[in-house]
Amino acid sequence: MRIISGNFKGRKIQAPKKLPVRPTTDMAKEALFNILNNHYYFDEISVLDLFSGTGNISYEFASRGTDQITAVDDNYSCIKFINETAENFEMPINTIKSDVFKYLENSKQKHTIIFADPPYDFAVELFSKIPQLVFTNQLLEDEGLLIIEHSKHTDLSHLEHYSYTKSYGGNAFSFFGNN
Numbered sequence: 001m002r003i004i005s006g007n008f009k010g011r012k013i014q015a016p017k018k019l020p021v022r023p024t025t026d027m028a029k030e031a032l033f034n035i036l037n038n039h040y041y042f043d044e045i046s047v048l049d050l051f052s053g054t055g056n057i058s059y060e061f062a063s064r065g066t067d068q069i070t071a072v073d074d075n076y077s078c079i080k081f082i083n084e085t086a087e088n089f090e091m092p093i094n095t096i097k098s099d100v101f102k103y104l105e106n107s108k109q110k111h112t113i114i115f116a117d118p119p120y121d122f123a124v125e126l127f128s129k130i131p132q133l134v135f136t137n138q139l140l141e142d143e144g145l146l147i148i149e150h151s152k153h154t155d156l157s158h159l160e161h162y163s164y165t166k167s168y169g170g171n172a173f174s175f176f177g178n179n
Contacts, residue, residue: 001056004030006063012063013059013085019077023051024117024149028168032147033060035166036113038081039145042066043103045112050100050130055082055093062091069093070111072103097129104133110141117149128159135161146176 001023002012015021024032036042042061046068049058055078071082071093079097086093090114100116116130119126127148133139134146148156152172156162161176 001054002026003059005060006065008063008089009057011063011089013054015054015081016077019054019081020075021078022120023054023056024169025086025160028149028171028173029056029060031166031168032063032173036145040112046070046110047139048072048109048111048114050087050097050103050116051080051118052109052115053078055085057117058093059085059089059091061113062086062089062093065074067092068097070096070109072096072098072100076097080176082118083177100118101129101133104130104139107139110139110144112141112144113138113178114144114146115149116147120154122153124154124156127154129158131159131161134176135178140178142178150174157173 043065045063047066049071052071052073056169058069061069079095082095150172156174163175163177165172165174
């Protein structure tokens with residue numbers, strides 16, 4: 001994987017093959033950040049990266065100047081890899097090893113952007129639990145966005161607070177807000 005923009009543009013990051021992850025493709029990531037770039041100043045936001053895996057999305061935000069980034073994953077090897085990479089690049093990424101749903105149930109911290117990249121084979125009920133917990137616990141700032149990455153074959157348009165979906169190849173991003 002590579003960082004596509006910002007201070008670390010072009011830097012390649014090689015994740016260990018044993019990590020149980022599916023990193024966001026460069027094409028999808030570039031499209032996502034083009035959308036976000038039109039709405040936010042990256043150095044003025046806070047980001048919560050759920051199911052963070054390799055940390056791919058967190059690195060991109062850090063490279064663009066975001067200094068309030070929290071990455072949550074329940075896999076120790078993923079958290080260890082993100083910590084090592086963040087330290088090597090001197091990126092301000094705070095990691096938390098936790099089940100994402102438990103984290104969302106107990107968190108009180110508001111964020112501008114909450115990005116979730118759960119396993120694509122999640123049941124729709126598990127996908128729906130993410131916005132439910134985010135909005136019930138008021139974890140988004142007023143102008144904030146929840147973005148859930150999923151397969152283009154998964155439809156989340158029936159969920160509360162849904163705004164729109166953008167698809168790129170086999171990936172899709174569904175956007176949710178405080179409409």
